[in-house]
Amino acid sequence: xxxxxxSITIIGAGLAGGLLAILLSRKGWNxxxxxxxxxxxxxxxxSGRSINLALAERGRHALRQADAEDAVMARAVMMRxxxxxxxxxxxxxxxxxxxxxxxxxxIHRADLNVTLLNLAEGAGAKIHFYRRLHTVDFPAGYARxxxxxxxxxxxxRFDTLIGADGAGSALRAAMSRATWLGERGEFLGHSYKxxxxxxxxxxxxxxxxxxxxxxxxxxxxxxxxxxxxxxFTVTLFLPNTGPTSFATVRSGDEARALxxxxxxDALPLIPNLERxxxxxxxxxxxxxxxxxxxxxxxxxxxxxxxxxxxxxxGQGMNCAFEDCVALAAQLExxxxxxxxxxxxxxxRKPNAAAIQAMALENYTEMRDRVDxxxxxxxxxxxxxxxxxxxxxxxxxxxxxxxMRIPYAVALERSEVQRKLLREATQGHTTLASIDWITLDxxxxxxxxxxxxxx
Ligand code: FAD
Ligand code: E0Q
Numbered sequence: 001x002x003x004x005x006x007s008i009t010i011i012g013a014g015l016a017g018g019l020l021a022i023l024l025s026r027k028g029w030n031x032x033x034x035x036x037x038x039x040x041x042x043x044x045x046x047s048g049r050s051i052n053l054a055l056a057e058r059g060r061h062a063l064r065q066a067d068a069e070d071a072v073m074a075r076a077v078m079m080r081x082x083x084x085x086x087x088x089x090x091x092x093x094x095x096x097x098x099x100x101x102x103x104x105x106x107i108h109r110a111d112l113n114v115t116l117l118n119l120a121e122g123a124g125a126k127i128h129f130y131r132r133l134h135t136v137d138f139p140a141g142y143a144r145x146x147x148x149x150x151x152x153x154x155x156x157r158f159d160t161l162i163g164a165d166g167a168g169s170a171l172r173a174a175m176s177r178a179t180w181l182g183e184r185g186e187f188l189g190h191s192y193k194x195x196x197x198x199x200x201x202x203x204x205x206x207x208x209x210x211x212x213x214x215x216x217x218x219x220x221x222x223x224x225x226x227x228x229x230x231x232f233t234v235t236l237f238l239p240n241t242g243p244t245s246f247a248t249v250r251s252g253d254e255a256r257a258l259x260x261x262x263x264x265d266a267l268p269l270i271p272n273l274e275r276x277x278x279x280x281x282x283x284x285x286x287x288x289x290x291x292x293x294x295x296x297x298x299x300x301x302x303x304x305x306x307x308x309x310x311x312x313x314g315q316g317m318n319c320a321f322e323d324c325v326a327l328a329a330q331l332e333x334x335x336x337x338x339x340x341x342x343x344x345x346x347x348r349k350p351n352a353a354a355i356q357a358m359a360l361e362n363y364t365e366m367r368d369r370v371d372x373x374x375x376x377x378x379x380x381x382x383x384x385x386x387x388x389x390x391x392x393x394x395x396x397x398x399x400x401x402x403m404r405i406p407y408a409v410a411l412e413r414s415e416v417q418r419k420l421l422r423e424a425t426q427g428h429t430t431l432a433s434i435d436w437i438t439l440d441x442x443x444x445x446x447x448x449x450x451x452x453x454x
Pocket of ligand 2: 054082104212223311312313314315362366
């Protein structure tokens with residue numbers, strides 16, 4: 001593509017929009033970004049709440065491509081594993097990997113966003129805030145934005161639009177009016193509420209900082225991720241209807257009663273439970289599937305705008321960042337925008353579908369299985385098989401979190417492995433009675449060597 005005409009307009013200066021603006025600006029594109037909200041560096045972010053996210057290898061690798069990794073990692077908190085809090089009391093750390101080289105990182109969403117915006121502007125991108133995409137005339141190349149402070153309209157001319165405007169994407173809605181995208185949304189039927197654990201009086205963490213805490217309770221669960229300031233962000237996931245649900249737990253008092261019954265060790269850590277409950281609206285969860293992600297060379301979607309997923313694998317941002325690297329590469333490799341967008345969609349759509357499916361599965365696993373005897377036995381066996389068959393039997397979590405093999409490959413191998421684990425542990429309560437000769441043979445037959453996985 002001719003360098004002088006390389007102009008791109010990005011909708012949304014969130015996580016994907018920020019990273020993509022850096023990558024494309026550095027490659028000589030003329031990048032303009034429009035963001036609905038105000039500049040987080042000026043007015044303070046949202047309600048000032050600290051919301052955090054788990055960053056894994058895929059996301060780190062993408063940040064590395066943008067020279068953003070060091071700045072982000074400087075304030076990241078290491079999470080070695082899941083700290084499972086049992087209903088009867090007591091807790092257990094389930095390591096995510098083999099050692100501290102296989103861990104994930106809790107990072108602050110607003111800090112990450114600010115880091116990306118600074119780097120994007122430093123690389124030459126122009127970012128306009130208080131510009132909410134409203135309508136698009138694709139054939140003419142005009143887009144209208146609204147400034148929500150005074151409802152004023154602002155029109156621009158564009159060559160091509162990239163939708164990084166999240167799960168409720170306005171660009172997706174505009175594209176749907178112009179063409180058939182095959183859009184299908186599936187609500188999970190569960191929502192979430194965010195609460196906070198403040199630091200101890202001396203500023204230290206009140207519970208183990210280097211873990212993702214999880215309170216599995218069958219049909220629902222609570223999690224907590226550390227922030228570098230000594231706080232934890234707690235997220236309660238609950239069904240929308242049913243005996244214990246957002247339909248029955250409505251007030252702050254009812255929330256306290258739920259915590260007294262089901263999350264007794266967490267309750268004393270959350271002093272502002274009622275206030276948080278009544279001030280933070282519940283967040284909706286769901287999966288969004290599209291048959292098409294682009295409109296010729298005029299527009300393309302990525303990140304949550306293209307494939308919003310439930311958060312239970314902690315991969316939505318990681319996947320969105322992988323999208324950014326893939327799209328930037330296709331824009332370099334292909335001769336025109338239409339081919340670049342088509343190649344990007346072909347490369348990423350099967351992988352997005354795979355992580356969407358794995359994220360849904362992980363909800364059942366997290367809320368209902370991590371405190372089960374047969375789950376723990378299968379985990380032990382998984383670790384044994386990883387040692388016996390390096391590069392061949394690679395645990396599901398490792399393929400998703402610590403490697404960059406395509407999500408679709410991780411899903412396919414995970415399904416084979418899960419069947420092996422289930423069948424080999426059936427009727428056993430320890431690994432002592434496992435028939436290793438037969439099992440080793442089955443592993444060899446079913447799983448080809450995976451490059452770079454030893
Ligand atoms: P967003 O980050 O949503 O950014 C979209 C941007 O577009 C925003 O700045 C928005 O203001 C702007 N915008 C919206 N509409 C318009 C418009 N009309 N015009 C202009 N701008 C607009 N992922 C992980 O990897 N790890 C985790 O641990 C994790 N935990 C999660 C926990 C929860 C409870 C949830 C809900 C999600 C979690 N995710 C996690 C997923 C992650 O938040 C998303 O996948 C990620 O934010 C997607 O990035 P994005 O840039 O596509 O969208
Ligand atoms: C991670 C890290 C919101 C959220 C984010 C996450 C994870 C979970 C459970 C949740 C998955 C896991 N997980 O522990 O298997 O690894 O990001 Cl609920």
